[in-house]
Amino acid sequence: MNIVVCVKYVPDAQAGRGFEADHTTDRQGVDGLLSELDEYPVEEALKLAEATEGTVTVLTMGPEDAADAIKRALQMGADQGVHVCDDAIAGSDAVATSLVLAEAIRKVGDIDLVLTGLASTDGSMSVVPAMLAERLGVPQVTFASELSVEEGTVRIRRDSDVASETIEARLPAVVSVTDVINEPRYPSFKGIMAAKKKPVETWTLADLGVDASQVGLDAAWTTVESVEARPPREQGEVVTDEGQGGQALAEFLASRKFV
Amino acid sequence: MSEVLVLVDHVEGAVRKSTAELLTAARRLGEPSAVLVAAPEHADAARESLGRYGAEKVYRVEAPEVREHLVAPLVDVFANLVERTGAAAVLLPSDPDGNEVAGRLAVRTGSGVITDAVDVQPAEDGAGVRTVQSVFAGSYTVTSLVNRGTPVVTLKPNSVPVEEAGGEAAVVEEAVDVSIPEESLAARIVQRSEKQQTGRPGLTEAAIVVSGGRGTGGDFGPVEQLADALGAAVGASRAAVDAGWYPHAYQVGQTGASVSPQLYVAAGISGAIQHRAGMQTSKTIVAVNKDAEAPIFELVDFGVVGDLFTVLPQAAEEIQRRKG
Ligand SMILES: Cc1cc2nc3c(=O)[nH]c(=O)nc-3n(C[C@H](O)[C@H](O)[C@H](O)COP(=O)(O)OP(=O)(O)OC[C@H]3O[C@@H](n4cnc5c(N)ncnc54)[C@H](O)[C@@H]3O)c2cc1C
Numbered sequence: 001m002n003i004v005v006c007v008k009y010v011p012d013a014q015a016g017r018g019f020e021a022d023h024t025t026d027r028q029g030v031d032g033l034l035s036e037l038d039e040y041p042v043e044e045a046l047k048l049a050e051a052t053e054g055t056v057t058v059l060t061m062g063p064e065d066a067a068d069a070i071k072r073a074l075q076m077g078a079d080q081g082v083h084v085c086d087d088a089i090a091g092s093d094a095v096a097t098s099l100v101l102a103e104a105i106r107k108v109g110d111i112d113l114v115l116t117g118l119a120s121t122d123g124s125m126s127v128v129p130a131m132l133a134e135r136l137g138v139p140q141v142t143f144a145s146e147l148s149v150e151e152g153t154v155r156i157r158r159d160s161d162v163a164s165e166t167i168e169a170r171l172p173a174v175v176s177v178t179d180v181i182n183e184p185r186y187p188s189f190k191g192i193m194a195a196k197k198k199p200v201e202t203w204t205l206a207d208l209g210v211d212a213s214q215v216g217l218d219a220a221w222t223t224v225e226s227v228e229a230r231p232p233r234e235q236g237e238v239v240t241d242e243g244q245g246g247q248a249l250a251e252f253l254a255s256r257k258f259v
Numbered sequence: 260m261s262e263v264l265v266l267v268d269h270v271e272g273a274v275r276k277s278t279a280e281l282l283t284a285a286r287r288l289g290e291p292s293a294v295l296v297a298a299p300e301h302a303d304a305a306r307e308s309l310g311r312y313g314a315e316k317v318y319r320v321e322a323p324e325v326r327e328h329l330v331a332p333l334v335d336v337f338a339n340l341v342e343r344t345g346a347a348a349v350l351l352p353s354d355p356d357g358n359e360v361a362g363r364l365a366v367r368t369g370s371g372v373i374t375d376a377v378d379v380q381p382a383e384d385g386a387g388v389r390t391v392q393s394v395f396a397g398s399y400t401v402t403s404l405v406n407r408g409t410p411v412v413t414l415k416p417n418s419v420p421v422e423e424a425g426g427e428a429a430v431v432e433e434a435v436d437v438s439i440p441e442e443s444l445a446a447r448i449v450q451r452s453e454k455q456q457t458g459r460p461g462l463t464e465a466a467i468v469v470s471g472g473r474g475t476g477g478d479f480g481p482v483e484q485l486a487d488a489l490g491a492a493v494g495a496s497r498a499a500v501d502a503g504w505y506p507h508a509y510q511v512g513q514t515g516a517s518v519s520p521q522l523y524v525a526a527g528i529s530g531a532i533q534h535r536a537g538m539q540t541s542k543t544i545v546a547v548n549k550d551a552e553a554p555i556f557e558l559v560d561f562g563v564v565g566d567l568f569t570v571l572p573q574a575a576e577e578i579q580r581r582k583g
């Protein structure tokens with residue numbers, strides 16, 4: 001089975017995150033890493049590939065540093081990487097991102113399964129997978145908390161607050177996975193050494209036949225007008241419980257009309 | 260004025276509060292038309308409350324295919340309605356399905372899309388809509404203009420105060436008969452089991468949420484006791500969910516539910532950035548934690564440094580006493 005895993009390189013959430021003057025996410029001033037939520041589809045792909053003698057290709061679209069995200073996935077055990085890197089891409093929204101990823105997936109070719117994470121830890125829109133399915137014209141099977149593939153059919157469990165559903169679709173399909181699906185492996189020393197010899201291709205927009213005018217900040221279908229840092233919340237009263245803490249809490253809640 | 264299409268979220272005909280919020284917001288942008296996907300026996304129940312919150316029209320989608328397949332058929336329905344009505348905008352709930360329909364509809368119709376908005380207003384001269392989002396764990400407020408195509412916006416629950424429309428909304432009903440192409444029926448829901456109802460309000464729409472974390476040590480009794488005294492929903496941190504103490508559906512945070520209630524109570528939760536991401540826009544925040552240095556206290560309007568096993572029951576009893 002041939003699997004493509006889409007992984008994103010994101011700013012570290014622990015570092016302070018912010019914006020550039022043009023209202024795009026600041027990706028220069030902060031350290032980045034493979035989005036933690038994209039380790040889950042990598043792990044799931046590795047398990048499937050191990051069971052079916054398949055290949056796992058990791059795909060990322062992002063600046064030069066995003067090669068780190070590919071490297072990490074290769075260290076975990078993926079076979080090869082594709083990095084779409086082009087100056088024109090900076091500032092792309094989900095619409096443009098899905099366009100580029102869809103073309104890259106087409107170029108990889110002969111794919112049974114596209115796996116993605118639940119959401120970008122920076123943008124967190126959870127829409128790229130659905131847009132990918134729309135663009136590729138294949139079934140969308142999203143938010144998988146369990147996944148199995150049998151005889152060309154993928155089956156997942158999808159949970160919401162009101163129900164738990166089992167969903168089936170024929171391959172090829174786009175499947176996004178949640179963070180409860182597995183426990184991502186840590187790269188082994190052997191994996192780290194092996195990754196150095198694994199092939200990584202770097203593609204530009206021209207390689208994909210995507211016109212620069214279709215991506216980037218200027219092509220965005222929405223316009224950010226302003227970005228304001230929210231004043232930090234002001235800390236209110238904090239009391240130490242010396243036997244009356246619960247009553248003090250109830251008193252506060254009553255004063256705010258919650259009781 | 261143009262129609263504004265609103266996707267109705269309901270449980271067996273009982274319209275969710277988030278839909279009332281969407282309809283309230285839609286009235287600012289045009290004439291709300293509710294898009295109701297329901298079995299015939301549930302449609303009637305829903306209609307009355309839709310009218311109350313200002314729906315002037317209800318598009319009834321009864322085709323079972325739409326309910327039995329994931330997302331794609333609903334995109335077909337909306338694409339058809341957008342084209343047919345020349346709608347001014349589409350408003351959807353910001354939940355997994357709503358965001359996905361929004362994304363695909365935007366790609367298909369060449370429209371601008373904003374997900375997880377906390378406000379939406381008409382732009383000047385009726386040229387599109389203006390949205391507000393709260394990003395990076397609530398630390399930034401982003402204002403955007405959406406004026407390409409038919410703006411598609413998903414709105415977070417508890418963002419817009421619900422207002423009844425007043426007067427008798429004459430609800431016109433229209434059955435929508437969209438032919439769903441074969442390829443949209445590719446992802447089929449083969450089995451569905453409803454979650455057991457707890458009797459508490461839904462997590463994302465509750466006015467009050469009381470959450471427990473690792474500090475509960477697995478005993479959610481005090482958390483539930485306080486929640487019930489306040490008529491609140493119960494939430495949990497990922498540490499509590501990962502330990503198997505509370506179901507994943509109740510997780511609050513980046514990879515769980517994002518909540519924005521009037522009051523959020525965090526008990527035995529340290530306040531990691533990923534937890535904050537799901538609750539930082541709550542209007543009032545209260546924490547109970549043994550550790551005075553816990554970062555959650557940076558956010559609070561009121562905090563108690565103490566053991567949740569004594570503080571929560573005492574608070575719950577005092578609240579019950581005051582309620583009489
Ligand atoms: C990609 C990613 C996504 C994540 N998504 C989420 C998410 O969606 N939601 C989420 O919550 N986390 C998420 N996390 C995990 C997050 O980083 C924290 O690990 C988690 O929130 C910690 O949960 P906690 O506060 O319950 O536990 P801890 O951090 O262990 O805190 C427990 C607290 O309880 C206090 N305590 C102990 N005993 C008592 C007592 N008897 N009375 C009162 N207080 C007591 C302690 O002082 C401590 O502050 C995510 C992490 C990653 C990497």
Ligand SMILES: Nc1ncnc2c1ncn2[C@@H]1O[C@H](COP(=O)(O)O)[C@@H](O)[C@H]1O
Nearest residue numbers: 006007061116117119120125126127128
């Ligand atoms: N620039 C990107 N490169 C590769 N994959 C991406 C990129 N952006 C988003 N994705 C994939 O889409 C998923 C959902 O992202 P999002 O819709 O941005 O929340 C992520 O978990 C990734 O798998």
